[in-house]
Amino acid sequence: MAYILQQLLTKSAARYPEKTAVWARGRSITYRELDQRSNQLAHLLRQRGIKKGDRVGLYFPKCVESVISMLGVVKAGAVYVPLDPQAPADRVGYMIGNCGIRALITKEEKRRGLDQATLASLDFCVMTDEAAKSGNGTGVIPWTMLADCPAAHAPEVVLTETDLAYILYTSGSTGRPKGVMLSHQNALTFIEWCAATFEISSEDRLSNHAPLHFDLSVFDIYNALEAGATVYLITEDLNLFPAKLASFIESEGITVWYSVPSALTLLLLHANLKAENLALLRLILFAGEVFPMKYLRQLADLLPHVELQNLYGPTETNVCTYYEVERDRLASLEKLPIGIACENTEVFAVNDQDEIVTQPGGSGELYVRGPAVTYGYWADPEKTMKMVVPNRFQPNFDEKLYRTGDLVQLGEDGNYYFLGRRDSMIKSRGYRIELGEIESALLGHPAVKEAVAIAIPDDVVSNRIVAVVAAHDGTAVKPSELQQHCATRIPKYMIPELIEFRESLPKTSTGKVDRVQLTEDSVRGANQPAEVVPQ
Amino acid sequence: MSTVNQTPAAQSDALKAQIRDFILENLAHAKGITSFTDDESLMESGVIDSLGIFRLVSFLEEDLKVRVSDEEINAETLKSVDSIEQLVLSKRK
Numbered sequence A: 001m002a003y004i005l006q007q008l009l010t011k012s013a014a015r016y017p018e019k020t021a022v023w024a025r026g027r028s029i030t031y032r033e034l035d036q037r038s039n040q041l042a043h044l045l046r047q048r049g050i051k052k053g054d055r056v057g058l059y060f061p062k063c064v065e066s067v068i069s070m071l072g073v074v075k076a077g078a079v080y081v082p083l084d085p086q087a088p089a090d091r092v093g094y095m096i097g098n099c100g101i102r103a104l105i106t107k108e109e110k111r112r113g114l115d116q117a118t119l120a121s122l123d124f125c126v127m128t129d130e131a132a133k134s135g136n137g138t139g140v141i142p143w144t145m146l147a148d149c150p151a152a153h154a155p156e157v158v159l160t161e162t163d164l165a166y167i168l169y170t171s172g173s174t175g176r177p178k179g180v181m182l183s184h185q186n187a188l189t190f191i192e193w194c195a196a197t198f199e200i201s202s203e204d205r206l207s208n209h210a211p212l213h214f215d216l217s218v219f220d221i222y223n224a225l226e227a228g229a230t231v232y233l234i235t236e237d238l239n240l241f242p243a244k245l246a247s248f249i250e251s252e253g254i255t256v257w258y259s260v261p262s263a264l265t266l267l268l269l270h271a272n273l274k275a276e277n278l279a280l281l282r283l284i285l286f287a288g289e290v291f292p293m294k295y296l297r298q299l300a301d302l303l304p305h306v307e308l309q310n311l312y313g314p315t316e317t318n319v320c321t322y323y324e325v326e327r328d329r330l331a332s333l334e335k336l337p338i339g340i341a342c343e344n345t346e347v348f349a350v351n352d353q354d355e356i357v358t359q360p361g362g363s364g365e366l367y368v369r370g371p372a373v374t375y376g377y378w379a380d381p382e383k384t385m386k387m388v389v390p391n392r393f394q395p396n397f398d399e400k401l402y403r404t405g406d407l408v409q410l411g412e413d414g415n416y417y418f419l420g421r422r423d424s425m426i427k428s429r430g431y432r433i434e435l436g437e438i439e440s441a442l443l444g445h446p447a448v449k450e451a452v453a454i455a456i457p458d459d460v461v462s463n464r465i466v467a468v469v470a471a472h473d474g475t476a477v478k479p480s481e482l483q484q485h486c487a488t489r490i491p492k493y494m495i496p497e498l499i500e501f502r503e504s505l506p507k508t509s510t511g512k513v514d515r516v517q518l519t520e521d522s523v524r525g526a527n528q529p530a531e532v533v534p535q
Numbered sequence B: 001m002s003t004v005n006q007t008p009a010a011q012s013d014a015l016k017a018q019i020r021d022f023i024l025e026n027l028a029h030a031k032g033i034t035s036f037t038d039d040e041s042l043m044e045s046g047v048i049d050s051l052g053i054f055r056l057v058s059f060l061e062e063d064l065k066v067r068v069s070d071e072e073i074n075a076e077t078l079k080s081v082d083s084i085e086q087l088v089l090s091k092r093k
Helices: A006-015 A031-047 A064-075 A089-098 A108-113 A116-121 A143-148 A184-198 A216-227 A242-251 A261-270 A293-302 A381-387 A435-443 A479-487 A515-526 B008-031 B050-062 B081-092
Strands: A020-024 A027-030 A055-059 A079-082 A101-106 A124-127 A140-142 A164-170 A178-183 A205-208 A230-233 A256-259 A283-286 A307-312 A321-324 A346-350 A363-369 A388-390 A400-410 A416-421 A425-428 A431-434 A448-458 A462-471 A498-502
Touching: A006 A020, A006 A031, A006 A064, A006 A216, A020 A031, A020 A064, A020 A216, A027 A031, A027 A064, A031 A064, A031 A124, A031 A143, A055 A064, A055 A089, A064 A079, A064 A101, A064 A164, A064 A230, A089 A101, A089 A116, A101 A108, A108 A124, A124 A143, A140 A143, A164 A184, A178 A184, A184 A216, A205 A216, A216 A230, A216 A256, A242 A261, A256 A261, A261 A283, A261 A293, A261 B050, A293 A307, A346 A400, A381 A388, A381 A400, A425 A462, A431 A435, A435 A448, A435 A462, A435 A479, A448 A515, A462 A515, A479 A498, A479 B008, B008 B050, B008 B081, B050 B081
Parallel strands: A020 A230, A055 A079, A055 A101, A079 A164, A101 A124, A124 A140, A205 A230, A205 A256, A256 A283, A283 A307, A462 A498
Antiparallel strands: A020 A027, A164 A178, A307 A321, A346 A363, A363 A400, A388 A400, A400 A416, A425 A431, A448 A462
16 A cells, blocks of 8 residues: 555556556656656756755646656655646745745746746756756756656655645635645545545546646546556646537546536536547546536436546545435435545534534534644644644544534435535635635735625636725726736636725724625626626 | 728728727736737637636627637637637628
8 A cells, every 4th residue: 555645656657667647738658657757857856955845846837747747756755836837926936935945847938937036046947848958047957857867766765654745725815825735645545535436447547627736636646646547637728628628538538537517517518518429438526616506417417327426625635525426316406415524534513512513404614534634734833723723522632623614514314515614715616715815915906995805606617706996095096907916916717807996895883894795786786797608 | 889881901900809809808807917919829828718718709699699619619719819800700701
């Protein structure tokens, strides 16, 4: 049994050396090549001074080198940090500084976009683009240098399952993203459960729809490696076009698909899916947001041969519960359950009286316990202490629980059902978004006096984001200016699509901004324009 | 916008402007982008994402009255203002 991630690759490379491990953008590599390339990268990183536990950023669009890099970094004993290649440079710079990234694996166009202070903080950059030659700056190492490093074995590093493997950044309520620390054990708890539950075999062909800084990708990449299967990285040229994506799934014979529900909804609405063209597809997993029942029923009818699984869990636990869609219940189910705990994981709801909910119908905040739970947030003990808390229901030894912030109900059928959030975190297209982070970006503009970001429920993407802003007296600012300002601070999927101006924002009796009132106004107002998906 | 009594070239310019304005106001601004050229790839620059595509298609169908098939929703046809204009013109022939 593997206790560190790279052992999954070592095992499959020994067993299936000539099999394709990864496909992306028309290129592929075998298990042997992936193993050797990642060994070489690990040696290169060590030679340049990367030590156990150091953070290495991956900052380039998805490609074959992404998987080589993930494995190369962990083989060096280091911790990889996938950075969203679409995120504004300012946000990426923050993450690099926040977790003290020492080296970047990147492309020249991405490296060039970073500010001088960030670049100066790095020891070196490894460039994945062929064109990049050393001499573009100090500490710039071309990918071709890998060829000079030993390929047969990874460097000697002592690691245990409790060492960190990667850090994933998610939206933070106080205006800056937070780095969720995940150990090898955290990841493998989930990967091994998936391997057993979904019976992934070396014959499977898995899609990778999610970006690599998104925890859904952990299943795609590592469960493929675990089984000796092939993972197909889906890039924007495919992802944007449902009809093209559907023919890709068909022509490559994808057997296991995992994505956010909105990606499936777009396929459903615009790709003319047919069961006979997708005969090889056997399993669809979805997670990240609530799947509207209307579309799930359509999908279940359209693909009667495909097993459908709803996975639930915040990045801090990867996945902690699952529900296998029961087709005979679909017509009568009003709401899709998030299901029951995965193996080697315990979940329970804690009600307002601080008691564990044991009776059907009871509801409370969902807590998670077990080896899948994160250590917390990098360099943020305060936030960590709020979310990763001592287990007060068990007095015998020190143990941590993760508070999800999600309110759930225990159903009569034994499944948990998602009710909502305790705070102002929302989901849009499966992305976790703290409305506070958007507000903080808006308030960073000199003309803005008050700002509230609002989520408008939407059938396809879960939520659309709008904002209501009051400017300082006498300042004129256009919505597009504020959106442009936001684009320098937050990712595109967080930028409000509409910004409404008011002289001042309504207040509650306690003097706080009246979010409830504003949300009601916005939902009412936003129900006319911008019908996102034509029916 | 009226296109009566305009030369074909002027009609084409008006069409292009209409497409450009829609993309700028409804898609680009919401991504914090304030300008793009007519031949620029709107996907590469991040103006159009997976949902933006369908807002664009709704605009083509509802405002410009051209029917767009699922197969036509692809990277070549919807690449830029220029290519979208070509799609509309080819449909109007």
